[in-house]
Amino acid sequence: MSEKTTIYDIAKALNITAATVSRALNNNPKISAATKKLVMETAAKMNYKQNRLALALKSGKSNNVGVIVPYIDRNFFSAIIRGIEEELYPLGYHVIICQTHEQESTEIDNINALLNAQVDGILMSVSKLTTQTDHFEYVLEKNVPLVFFDRKKDLKGVSTVTIDDFEGGYRATKHLIDQGCKRIAHLSGDWSLEIYKNRYEGYKKALTDHGIALKKEYVIKTKSDIRAGQKASEKLLMLPEPPDAIFSSSDYVALGAIQQLKKHGIKIPTEFCVVGFSNEPFTKFLELSMTTVDQSPVEMGKMAAKVFLEQVKDSNVKIEKKVVLSPTLKIRMSSVK
Amino acid sequence: MSEKTTIYDIAKALNITAATVSRALNNNPKISAATKKLVMETAAKMNYKQNRLALALKSGKSNNVGVIVPYIDRNFFSAIIRGIEEELYPLGYHVIICQTHEQESTEIDNINALLNAQVDGILMSVSKLTTQTDHFEYVLEKNVPLVFFDRKKDLKGVSTVTIDDFEGGYRATKHLIDQGCKRIAHLSGDWSLEIYKNRYEGYKKALTDHGIALKKEYVIKTKSDIRAGQKASEKLLMLPEPPDAIFSSSDYVALGAIQQLKKHGIKIPTEFCVVGFSNEPFTKFLELSMTTVDQSPVEMGKMAAKVFLEQVKDSNVKIEKKVVLSPTLKIRMSSVK
DNA sequence: TTGTAGGCGTTATCAG
DNA sequence: CTGATAACGCCTACAA
Numbered sequence: 001m002s003e004k005t006t007i008y009d010i011a012k013a014l015n016i017t018a019a020t021v022s023r024a025l026n027n028n029p030k031i032s033a034a035t036k037k038l039v040m041e042t043a044a045k046m047n048y049k050q051n052r053l054a055l056a057l058k059s060g061k062s063n064n065v066g067v068i069v070p071y072i073d074r075n076f077f078s079a080i081i082r083g084i085e086e087e088l089y090p091l092g093y094h095v096i097i098c099q100t101h102e103q104e105s106t107e108i109d110n111i112n113a114l115l116n117a118q119v120d121g122i123l124m125s126v127s128k129l130t131t132q133t134d135h136f137e138y139v140l141e142k143n144v145p146l147v148f149f150d151r152k153k154d155l156k157g158v159s160t161v162t163i164d165d166f167e168g169g170y171r172a173t174k175h176l177i178d179q180g181c182k183r184i185a186h187l188s189g190d191w192s193l194e195i196y197k198n199r200y201e202g203y204k205k206a207l208t209d210h211g212i213a214l215k216k217e218y219v220i221k222t223k224s225d226i227r228a229g230q231k232a233s234e235k236l237l238m239l240p241e242p243p244d245a246i247f248s249s250s251d252y253v254a255l256g257a258i259q260q261l262k263k264h265g266i267k268i269p270t271e272f273c274v275v276g277f278s279n280e281p282f283t284k285f286l287e288l289s290m291t292t293v294d295q296s297p298v299e300m301g302k303m304a305a306k307v308f309l310e311q312v313k314d315s316n317v318k319i320e321k322k323v324v325l326s327p328t329l330k331i332r333m334s335s336v337k
Numbered sequence: 338m339s340e341k342t343t344i345y346d347i348a349k350a351l352n353i354t355a356a357t358v359s360r361a362l363n364n365n366p367k368i369s370a371a372t373k374k375l376v377m378e379t380a381a382k383m384n385y386k387q388n389r390l391a392l393a394l395k396s397g398k399s400n401n402v403g404v405i406v407p408y409i410d411r412n413f414f415s416a417i418i419r420g421i422e423e424e425l426y427p428l429g430y431h432v433i434i435c436q437t438h439e440q441e442s443t444e445i446d447n448i449n450a451l452l453n454a455q456v457d458g459i460l461m462s463v464s465k466l467t468t469q470t471d472h473f474e475y476v477l478e479k480n481v482p483l484v485f486f487d488r489k490k491d492l493k494g495v496s497t498v499t500i501d502d503f504e505g506g507y508r509a510t511k512h513l514i515d516q517g518c519k520r521i522a523h524l525s526g527d528w529s530l531e532i533y534k535n536r537y538e539g540y541k542k543a544l545t546d547h548g549i550a551l552k553k554e555y556v557i558k559t560k561s562d563i564r565a566g567q568k569a570s571e572k573l574l575m576l577p578e579p580p581d582a583i584f585s586s587s588d589y590v591a592l593g594a595i596q597q598l599k600k601h602g603i604k605i606p607t608e609f610c611v612v613g614f615s616n617e618p619f620t621k622f623l624e625l626s627m628t629t630v631d632q633s634p635v636e637m638g639k640m641a642a643k644v645f646l647e648q649v650k651d652s653n654v655k656i657e658k659k660v661v662l663s664p665t666l667k668i669r670m671s672s673v674k
Numbered sequence: 675t676t677g678t679a680g681g682c683g684t685t686a687t688c689a690g
Numbered sequence: 691c692t693g694a695t696a697a698c699g700c701c702t703a704c705a706a
Contacts, residue, residue: 006683017693022685030691053399053455054683057390057698078415085436094433099422118390255622282619285592343699354677359701369675391699394682
């Protein structure tokens with residue numbers, strides 16, 4: 001029983017031809033009910049399982065999609081992958097995972113490997129260190145659907161699923177203003193990634209909309225970790241006129257800020273409010289739970305999958321869909337006076 | 338340039354046969370250096386990329402491995418997947434992801450789908466609700482290597498990579514004893530999963546080794562979430578002689594316990610110590626950081642991948658390797674008086 | 675050293 | 691309705 005049974009085995013057992021077996025198995029209308037039933041039964045009896053590799057070679061569709069992310073164990077990305085998988089699995093697609101470690105060379109490598117593996121599409125979030133776009137254009141040349149989620153590059157023919165980072169930044173900042181904060185600082189990331197630029201723009205707009213002047217020294221670009229948050233907030237506190245609130249583009253940076261503020265004996269939220277970004281799981285579990293912007297990553301993954309599906313459906317027409325999801329402000333203790 | 342170039346295209350361009358091209362591309366010794374060079378150059382010029390599907394069909398090896406986990410966005414599992422991917426990618430393998438949602442029927446479904454896709458191996462963690470083992474035996478019948486990580490079923494011919502849960506439970510409990518705790522409770526999980534049973538056994542052994550009697554009412558089986566932790570610890574506090582420490586098999590349950598203790602105004606760690614299990618990322622970020630048992634999931638993933646590789650290397654000999662990793666106790670604030 | 679031919683498992687096309 | 695045949699892209703005896 002360890003041998004794989006093929007449609008030939010079934011054909012032989014039934015004294016018919018493999019073509020007929022194939023037809024029976026595939027609900028082809030041109031087949032008698034009798035033989036169909038017979039084939040089905042013996043197929044079950046012989047424990048036949050379709051070899052998807054052969055089908056893939058024949059049809060040119062592998063029913064695999066490649067997903068490329070910086071690190072799979074970052075909650076934001078694993079949640080997106082979860083969404084993609086859950087949307088695609090019922091339709092017979094499998095998800096192949098690749099990690100870039102934020103390296104452009106690895107990203108290029110991944111794309112080539114996935115293309116060789118004949119994936120039906122590539123869904124990805126661009127790595128931080130990526131500057132070129134040749135490898136993306138190469139994917140398009142091959143007529144393989146390409147969908148960017150969260151981190152994107154602007155390219156003709158590529159669909160994208162993002163959240164409205166501007167809106168997220170705006171709401172977070174407005175919330176702080178509503179809480180009565182007067183001197184709101186912003187901890188941002190590298191602006192070569194649009195997401196950070198957009199969050200900053202939202203912050204800026206919210207301030208000006210409410211008649212608050214933007215202070216250059218209140219905006220600091222940092223890496224996305226706790227240490228960076230500690231250092232940046234220390235710098236802010238040393239200012240002649242220190243801020244009374246921080247909107248951070250990263251939950252980790254926000255956490256670092258909170259830790260530093262506590263070290264200085266500053267009371268949160270009464271004296272100082274903090275808002276993060278991403279709704280990382282830990283933000284909810286903190287004793288002083290953190291207000292943050294939720295990006296609904298599972299939904300983002302599902303949406304990316306849907307966009308991909310539309311693309312394969314009408315592979316003749318070039319679709320270039322830009323889906324922008326709305327962020328949700330999760331108001332928690334770190335910002336409510 | 339959108340057409341895929343095959344070895345036939347190269348052959349035609351060079352007025353040689355596809356077989357020769359194939360040999361040149363594969364470093365076959367029986368070929369002249371001249372033609373080899375020529376083939377290589379035109380292959381590069383024509384942007385040839387090997388079709389791995391065709392190779393897979395021909396060779397019977399897809400160079401894909403299937404990984405099945407309950408949920409991909411649980412940090413423990415995504416970290417394991419990260420380890421697997423990082424170990425296998427350099428060798429040309431790709432990782433296909435499936436989620437069971439803890440359902441046995443989905444698990445069976447996933448296995449069949451992966452088998453149909455001709456994966457070279459399946460690495461998985463058994464779902465909580467799985468009772469049968471037929472589908473695992475079926476994998477073995479097909480001569481597809483099967484490796485369990487963390488959650489396993491005992492089966493002949495299956496390799497496993499786990500951590501020493503007994504040891505983890507023992508160390509956690511001994512640590513509490515060393516801290517001077519006298520009445521140590523244990524919040525466990527469903528014992529149909531060995532891991533929970535073993536952690537309990539470690540707890541028990543540590544107690545008896547130190548001359549402490551096991552109290553039945555101090556051991557409660559719960560689900561693995563915060564709410565369950567709150568409820569269970571409430572029950573413990575209502576006991577005529579409430580405990581002064583909790584060792585929990587789950588970080589989430591431990592967090593629920595801590596929250597409940599605080600509600601009662603109990604001071605941690607001075608009056609009460611808590612130790613969790615898994616080293617979920619949030620445990621480190623809590624204001625009162627949580628002592629917990631680290632399972633080094635990335636290492637576990639790498640090890641599972643290595644075991645798989647050994648298995649495919651000598652596919653003739655049936656290997657049944659049982660790797661047991663050592664857990665590490667991360668001592669933090671929730672348990673140090 | 676190179677060419678020829680067959681096959682991996684399926685499906686699609688064309689006859690019958 | 692069913693059978694025969696070719697094709698997907700690659701590799702590998704075997705023959706030359």
